[in-house]
Amino acid sequence: MTTLTRLNEAVRAPEIAQQPPKWRRFRPDGGAVSATRRQQAVSGWIFLAVPVVLFVLFVLIPVGIAVVVSFTDYSIVGDFEWIGVDNYVRIFQDPIFWIALRNTAYYTALFVPLGAIVALGTALLLNRRSGAVRVFRTLFYIPVISSTVATASIWFWLLNPQYGLFNSILGWFGIDGPAWLYDSQWAMIAIVMMSVWAGFGANMLIFLAALQGVPSELIEAARLDGANSWRVFRYVTMPAIARTMFLVVTLLLIAAFQVFDQAYVLTKGGPGNSTLTLVYYIYDRGFGRLEMGYASALSFILFLIILVFSLVNARITNRRDFS
Amino acid sequence: MSATISALPASPAKKRAQRRRIVGSGFWYIAVILVSISTVLPLVWTLSTSFKTESEALSGALNLLPRNPTVDNYAALFADGTFARYLVNSFILAIGGTITNVFFGSLAGYALAKLRFPGQGSVFATFLASMMVPAIVTMIPTFLVLRYLPLVGGNDLFGQGGVGMINSYAAVLVPFAAGAFAVFFMKQFFESLPDEIGDAARIDGASEFRIFLSIYFPLSTAGAAVLAVLTFQAGWNSFLWPLIALNNPDMYTVQVGLSAFINEYQTDYGPLMAGTIVSSLPALLVFIVAQKYIVQNFTGSAVK
Numbered sequence: 001m002t003t004l005t006r007l008n009e010a011v012r013a014p015e016i017a018q019q020p021p022k023w024r025r026f027r028p029d030g031g032a033v034s035a036t037r038r039q040q041a042v043s044g045w046i047f048l049a050v051p052v053v054l055f056v057l058f059v060l061i062p063v064g065i066a067v068v069v070s071f072t073d074y075s076i077v078g079d080f081e082w083i084g085v086d087n088y089v090r091i092f093q094d095p096i097f098w099i100a101l102r103n104t105a106y107y108t109a110l111f112v113p114l115g116a117i118v119a120l121g122t123a124l125l126l127n128r129r130s131g132a133v134r135v136f137r138t139l140f141y142i143p144v145i146s147s148t149v150a151t152a153s154i155w156f157w158l159l160n161p162q163y164g165l166f167n168s169i170l171g172w173f174g175i176d177g178p179a180w181l182y183d184s185q186w187a188m189i190a191i192v193m194m195s196v197w198a199g200f201g202a203n204m205l206i207f208l209a210a211l212q213g214v215p216s217e218l219i220e221a222a223r224l225d226g227a228n229s230w231r232v233f234r235y236v237t238m239p240a241i242a243r244t245m246f247l248v249v250t251l252l253l254i255a256a257f258q259v260f261d262q263a264y265v266l267t268k269g270g271p272g273n274s275t276l277t278l279v280y281y282i283y284d285r286g287f288g289r290l291e292m293g294y295a296s297a298l299s300f301i302l303f304l305i306i307l308v309f310s311l312v313n314a315r316i317t318n319r320r321d322f323s
Numbered sequence: 324m325s326a327t328i329s330a331l332p333a334s335p336a337k338k339r340a341q342r343r344r345i346v347g348s349g350f351w352y353i354a355v356i357l358v359s360i361s362t363v364l365p366l367v368w369t370l371s372t373s374f375k376t377e378s379e380a381l382s383g384a385l386n387l388l389p390r391n392p393t394v395d396n397y398a399a400l401f402a403d404g405t406f407a408r409y410l411v412n413s414f415i416l417a418i419g420g421t422i423t424n425v426f427f428g429s430l431a432g433y434a435l436a437k438l439r440f441p442g443q444g445s446v447f448a449t450f451l452a453s454m455m456v457p458a459i460v461t462m463i464p465t466f467l468v469l470r471y472l473p474l475v476g477g478n479d480l481f482g483q484g485g486v487g488m489i490n491s492y493a494a495v496l497v498p499f500a501a502g503a504f505a506v507f508f509m510k511q512f513f514e515s516l517p518d519e520i521g522d523a524a525r526i527d528g529a530s531e532f533r534i535f536l537s538i539y540f541p542l543s544t545a546g547a548a549v550l551a552v553l554t555f556q557a558g559w560n561s562f563l564w565p566l567i568a569l570n571n572p573d574m575y576t577v578q579v580g581l582s583a584f585i586n587e588y589q590t591d592y593g594p595l596m597a598g599t600i601v602s603s604l605p606a607l608l609v610f611i612v613a614q615k616y617i618v619q620n621f622t623g624s625a626v627k
Contacts, residue, residue, distance in 0.1 A: 039530075044443060047438070059456065062461040063464070145603075160384075258459065307455065
């Protein structure tokens with residue numbers, strides 16, 4: 001899922017710039033033109049039919065339904081009424097919504113910088129000419145392939161307060177490790193560490209590609225001028241990969257606000273609501289308590305938050321291609 | 324080191340630079356090995372725990388090699404057939420989704436890349452915009468659409484009386500049968516192929532579907548293969564939607580089943596780790612086979 005969203009972004013970037021001019025092809029004779037055009041139009045729409053129908057049924061209509069439902073007290077069973085903006089008013093008075101928002105913001109504030117730094121750091125490590133690089137690149141990437149559930153299961157074991165690898169290693173240094181997932185202060189931090197571990201490989205590849213695009217003459221010139229490694233990084237590499245950095249950060253933000261799997265699998269939002277995230281809260285309201293009207297309203301609030309980052313992200317991807 | 328170059332009068336500056344390179348290279352190896360340990364060790368430890376006896380899983384938790392290796396955990400996992408059932412469900416959903424996405428994605432991607440007709444620009448723009456809608460927004464109404472689909476799953480003409488597509492493979496297969504991502508991915512691939520071969524066949528009077536099927540589709544296998552791998556992995560690993568749409572235990576996917584295990588086997592780590600290994604294996608094997616193409620694809624699309 002996360003890999004796909006990232007690839008989505010990477011793939012769609014060039015598309016925007018490459019809208020081909022219509023009817024650009026040379027036609028052998030005038031009479032055939034309209035026939036070919038008609039044939040192409042008919043075939044084209046037939047070829048697009050399935051994705052278009054599915055889009056209407058499972059994106060367009062659902063978004064429409066979500067808007068309508070969010071103004072009702074619909075809950076699958078029983079009658080429902082139009083209640084106007086009550087759901088939206090309720091959100092702002094709902095203390096649990098604010099807890100979920102705060103938890104999600106806390107997760108985001110830790111996960112985004114850490115995720116970007118680890119991805120960039122490992123990419124810098126792998127950005128050198130050496131046969132060994134390919135092996136290590138694969139080893140670094142391995143956590144990305146596991147599903148979030150499998151990753152959660154592994155970390156559930158790693159973080160076991162008594163027998164887990166984490167606290168065992170901390171024990172060697174005389175540190176009495178926390179109860180991690182059972183401690184409301186540490187549970188979210190544990191989930192952040194797990195998410196960084198699970199996801200950095202994909203962004204590392206994006207950074208690596210960007211680093212390989214930094215002109216080596218520039219770096220050599222800076223070296224000759226006596227710049228040390230830090231200054232080369234700060235004044236040559238960083239400006240050259242700034243756009244990739246923005247891209248990765250917005251992708252991480254969009255993903256961070258939708259965090260769900262880990263919190264659901266490991267902690268069920270606990271202990272004491274400390275890992276209750278927005279998507280988890282929407283899931284719980286919508287499918288746990290069947291308050292689908294309220295859950296739909298909540299999902300639109302989340303949509304608005306994410307939309308801001310999506311738009312920023314789209315602008316950056318656009319600019320990247322026109323330059 | 325100095326022995327090999329002692330024949331030549333090396334300047335001290337050169338020597339210093341060389342020493343620095345060797346030291347740097349040593350640090351580099353230490354760093355990459357440390358990162359590799361942190362990414363691989365948890366998996367190795369999981370694998371090792373899955374072969375331990377119940378008592379050793381806890382008492383000998385830190386043993387990297389099990390003292391008395393046993394396959395009991397795997398046997399227990401498959402004993403009552405439920406986990407095998409989850410695996411079958413996941414395979415059907417992941418492979419089914421891969422086939423439909425590759426086929427419809429190719430067809431639609433081809434239409435957007437190689438045909439010229441009015442309206443294609445707006446279809447493209449709409450698909451593009453749809454990628455910005457987070458999945459959670461459409462999740463509740465998609466559930467409702469599937470549940471109240473007329474004349475399916477015991478429903479009458481007005482979508483009442485039954486459960487529609489909920490709790491069937493179709494609930495996962497149909498909504499995601501031809502995602503916008505597949506269409507874009509294949510569109511981009513077809514754009515890299517020349518127009519002329521199609522034009523030649525067109526003049527010979529071949530139908531558009533014929534041109535697609537016998538000329539362009541065979542040329543797109545490299546792109547289709549990458550899309551297939553990515554779609555399979557995404558399908559195999561997906562969690563939230565199968566959790567919502569398939570709530571009959573017979574229909575659980577391996578990920579949903581595994582998440583139920585975590586609560587069920589709170590302290591029985593052996594079977595849990597065996598389940599984790601089994602559930603990760605298919606996606607891992609696919610990755611190992613297709614590794615080269617995936618990494619290439621990633622790097623290729625990012626630098627453009």
